[in-house]
Amino acid sequence: MVYDIVLLPVTILFIFSGFGLFYYAIKLNQKFPKEHNFINCILTFFLWIIAGLIYPLHLSIGNSHFRLFQILSMFFICIITPFLIFLILFFQHRVVLRNDPDIKERRNIKSFLNKFDKQEDDLNSLRSHKIKKDIHRKALHLFPAGIIIFLWIFAVYIWDGLWKVDEVWRITGQQFGRFLILTAGYSGILIFGALDYIRLSYIFENHNLFHLIPENVLDLLGKTMKRDENYNYIKPLVLALSFAPIFIFPFGVFAAASLIATLGDGAASVFGLRFGKIHFPKSSEKTIVGYIVGFLASFGIAFTSLWIFESSLMLFEIFLISFSGAITFFIIDVSNHKIDDNILNPLLSALIMGLLYYIL
Numbered sequence: 037m038v039y040d041i042v043l044l045p046v047t048i049l050f051i052f053s054g055f056g057l058f059y060y061a062i063k064l065n066q067k068f069p070k071e072h073n074f075i076n077c078i079l080t081f082f083l084w085i086i087a088g089l090i091y092p093l094h095l096s097i098g099n100s101h102f103r104l105f106q107i108l109s110m111f112f113i114c115i116i117t118p119f120l121i122f123l124i125l126f127f128q129h130r131v132v133l134r135n136d137p138d139i140k141e142r143r144n145i146k147s148f149l150n151k152f153d154k155q156e157d158d159l160n161s162l163r164s165h166k167i168k169k170d171i172h173r174k175a176l177h178l179f180p181a182g183i184i185i186f187l188w189i190f191a192v193y194i195w196d197g198l199w200k201v202d203e204v205w206r207i208t209g210q211q212f213g214r215f216l217i218l219t220a221g222y223s224g225i226l227i228f229g230a231l232d233y234i235r236l237s238y239i240f241e242n243h244n245l246f247h248l249i250p251e252n253v254l255d256l257l258g259k260t261m262k263r264d265e266n267y268n269y270i271k272p273l274v275l276a277l278s279f280a281p282i283f284i285f286p287f288g289v290f291a292a293a294s295l296i297a298t299l300g301d302g303a304a305s306v307f308g309l310r311f312g313k314i315h316f317p318k319s320s321e322k323t324i325v326g327y328i329v330g331f332l333a334s335f336g337i338a339f340t341s342l343w344i345f346e347s348s349l350m351l352f353e354i355f356l357i358s359f360s361g362a363i364t365f366f367i368i369d370v371s372n373h374k375i376d377d378n379i380l381n382p383l384l385s386a387l388i389m390g391l392l393y394y395i396l
Contacts, residue, residue, distance in 0.1 A: 040092050040095070040096045040106060042103070042106050042107055042110060043091060043092040043095055043096070043106060043109075043110055044092060045110055045114045046088065046091045046092070046109075046110055046113050046114060046222065047088045047089055047091055047092060048088075049088070049113070049114055049226075050084060050085065050087060050088025050089075050091070051085060051088050051089075053084075053226075053229060054081055054084040054085045054088065055081075056233065057077070057080065057081045057084055057229070057232075057269070058078075058081045060077075060232075060233070060236055060239070061074060061077035061078055061080075061081060063239050063240075064077065064236065064239060064267055064268070065077075067239055068267045071264050071266075071267040071268075072267045072268060073264070073268050073374065073376075075374055075375060076268060076269075076274070076374075076375060076376045076379070077268060077269060079375065079376070079379055080269050080273070080274050080277060080379075083274070083277035083278060083280070083281070083379070084225075084229070084277055086280065086281055087222070087225065087277055087280035087281070090280065090281065090284070091218065091222060091280075093284075094214065094218050094283060094284075095109060095214065095215070095218055097207075097211055097214070099206075099207055099211065101205060101206040101207050102207050102211055102215075105207065105211075105212070105215040106215075108215070108219070109215055109218060109219040109222075112219050112223055113219060113222045113223050113226065116223075117223040117226050117227065118226065121226070121227065121230045124250070125234070125245075125248050128247075128248045128249075128250060129248060132250075133247070139247060140247045143246065143247040143249070143251070143254070144238070144244075144246055144247060145238040145244075145246050145266070148246075148254060148258070148266075149263075149266060151258060152258055152261075152263060152266070153263070169259065169260075170305050170306055170309055171302075171306055172259045172260045173260045173261075173262075173271075174298065174301070174302030174305060174306065175302075176256075176260045176271075176272055177271060177272060177275055177297075177298050177301070177302065177378070178298040178299060178302065179272065180221070180224060180272060180275060180276045180279065180294075180298075181275075181279070181291075181294040181295055181297070181298045181299075182298075183220060183221075183224075184217050184220075184221060184279070184291075184294065185291055185294075185295075187213060187216040187217050187220060188213045188216075188217060188287060188291075188345075190213075190216070191209045191210070191212040191213030191216055192209040192210060192213055193209070195209055195212055196208060196209025196210075196212065197209065210287075213287075217283070218283075221276060221279065221280070222280075224276055225273065225276050225277060225280075228270060228272055228273035228276060229273060231249070231253070231270065231273075232269050232270055232273060234246065234248055234249055235249060235257075235270075236269075257270070271376075271378050274376055274378045274379060275297065275298070275378040275382070278297070278378060278379050278381075278382040278383055279294055279382060281383065282294070282382055282383060282386035282387075282390075285386055285389075285390040285393070286345075286346060286390075286393060287345050287346075288341050288342045288344070288345035288346035288349075289342070289346070289357070289386055289389045289390050289393055290386065291341040291345055292337060292338035292341040292342055292357075292358070292361055292385070292386075292389060293338075293361065293381075293382045293385040293386035293389060294382055295337045295338075295341060296334045296337055296338060296361055296362070296365050296381060296382070296385050297377070297378060297381035297382040297385065299333060299337050300330050300333045300334035300337055300362075300365055300381075301330065301365075301369075301377060301381060303329050303330055303333035304322075304326040304327065304329055304330025304333070304369060305326060305330075307325055307326055307329040308321075308322060308323040308325055308326020308327075308329070308330075309321075309323075309326075311323075311325045312324065312325040312326050313325070316370070317372060322369070322370075326369075327366060327369060327370055330365060330366065330369055331362050331363070331365065331366045332362075334361060334362040334365040334366070334385075335358050335359060335361075335362035338357065338358035338361040338362060338385075338389065339354055339355065339358040342354045342357060342358060346393075349393075349396075353396045356392060356396070357389045357392045357393055357396070358389075360388045360389055360392050361385045361388065361389045364381075364384050364385045364388045364389075365381055365385055368380045368381055368384060
């Protein structure tokens with residue numbers, strides 16, 4: 037596979053915007069050294085650059101009929117998505133703020149944090165509300181993986197298998213699926229990245245654009261974020277970036293790893309909060325019940341994904357690969373580390389399962 041020049045604008049866009057994330061990480065670390073996780077932000081920066089560099093490799097398919105889809109993908113990512121982001125910000129600036137100038141005074145990071153602290157106090161007093169918030173968080177994390185798997189099923193089993201549209205365009209369902217997933221995925225990464233650029237701009241006194249974030253977006257963030265995330269990049273951005281490198285693996289492995297990082301982690305967290313009594317380590321919120329449920333959920337998710345998407349594998353091979361992914365998740369979950377699970381879980385689970393896939 038080689039770089040295709042028509043796809044290079046995406047790489048250039050990601051490299052230039054990625055260094056902005058690096059600058060933000062430095063400024064956040066200077067102003068909020070206790071709240072800011074510098075290691076995770078630097079890893080996010082590297083993932084952003086890697087995502088840009090490998091994008092042409094993902095879509096460099098040796099099929100002349102695929103050229104149109106390459107151009108469309110680049111066009112949507114580099115032109116349509118930035119234009120939509122600009123329209124939203126322009127609407128907030130020229131219409132919403134003009135009709136209600138007081139919004140700029142009300143919609144700021146200080147007010148947001150005050151509401152956030154009050155909400156956190158309320159949630160801590162009621163365990164059921166805390167569980168509900170965690171479900172909201174995990175549902176948002178599941179969204180990128182869910183969209184990717186839906187697009188693959190649509191392209192391979194409906195667009196190609198049921199409708200036979202592949203005969204018209206002369207590209208396979210898998211090639212069309214790669215186009216849909218990469219176009220939607222990279223566009224989503226840019227949207228999440230733009231949100232963080234605007235959200236974290238409060239660190240610049242003279243260029244604070246926090247008030248341009250729509251109210252419904254702020255409400256969603258308040259329901260799904262932890263307090264320390266106000267000083268770091270949002271989790272869906274980190275998770276989506278972690279998916280980019282592992283898309284090189286067979287789709288069954290990719291689906292298993294991405295769902296382990298979302299559904300497996302979500303099951304461990306929710307069941308741990310609801311039924312867990314024994315914490316390990318004692319100072320941690322994680323519980324023995326959470327570890328067990330997370331392992332079992334990860335194994336079941338991986339087994340189902342491989343069974344559906346990798347039909348050429350034997351049952352024993354599916355069992356072994358699934359177990360390796362689940363045990364990788366368990367080790368990451370139980371270990372005491374500062375690196376975000378949204379980075380480690382998909383990357384390491386995919387790496388271990390992918391190596392076993394090729395060995396077997």
